[in-house]
Amino acid sequence: MTNGDLEMIAEHVDRPSFGTNVPDSDPRETMKHRTHDTPRLTIEPFGEKHLSERYVSWLHDPENMRWSENRFAKHTLESCREYMRSFDGSPNMFFAIVAKDPALGHFGNLTVYVEPRHGLADIGILIGDRAAWGKGYGREAWGAIQSALLEEPGIRKVTGGCVADNVGMVKVFEACGMVPDGRRVRQYVYEGREVDIVHYAIWRRT
Ligand SMILES: CC(C)(COP(=O)(O)OP(=O)(O)OC[C@H]1O[C@@H](n2cnc3c(N)ncnc32)[C@H](O)[C@@H]1OP(=O)(O)O)[C@@H](O)C(=O)NCCC(=O)NCCS
DSSP: OOHHHHHHHHHHHHSOOSSSOOOSSOTHHHHHTSOEEOSSEEEEEOOGGGOOHHHHHHHTOTTTTTTOTTTTOOOOHHHHHHHHHTTTTSSOEEEEEEESSTTTOEEEEEEEEEEGGGTEEEEEEEEOOGGGTTSSHHHHHHHHHHHHHHHSTTOOEEEEEEETTOHHHHHHHHHTTOEEEEEEEEEEEETTEEEEEEEEEEEOOO
């Protein structure tokens, strides 16, 4: 391998070649700071006003955390604030899912972890208020952010993953047009049982 080859590889790594136009400034900063509207939801950048005891209580709800690696952690307003701050200055995004119906208000959160060099965005979601489960909100929020990501210059693949037994989450992936993208067999132990982790993905149309 010559030095020329190495330079070409370095150039390729620094400036991924997917898409036609990858601007120098990070385009995801724009989407990250934007509010995304759906018929019933406002998905807005997570801020200080969303830090509440209601939010902390979702993280201590065993049903909510049933399939989450966070289920044994102790959460406080301060640990949630630190988590919020961990998104600052990164391409990763943190959104609050807020119902347009004021009686429901802020009832969940959504994260996006971005790997700019590979054009990857991985979404995670928590519908924290269990009274809101099974009403199509998960699908509505996921679908909106997935679509926005697939419009972003530089993003070529959007992914998600969960424990295979998380039926609601798998249904959300499939309803949003994602397809299976791999399975880690007997990966974790949940409730004394070995469980698989399933990955789903959707690609930007070229
Ligand atoms: C998984 C989760 C996001 C689903 O959100 P949701 O708003 O309840 O999902 P939707 O209402 O859009 O439902 C999608 C489908 O899943 C079904 N569903 C939802 N929760 C379900 C459950 N616990 N068991 C079985 N089916 C379920 C819905 O009935 C619906 O079915 P349909 O397509 O046949 O109508 C939500 O339950 C949640 O946040 N859970 C806790 C956190 C979590 O597990 N996050 C994912 C970790 S990666």
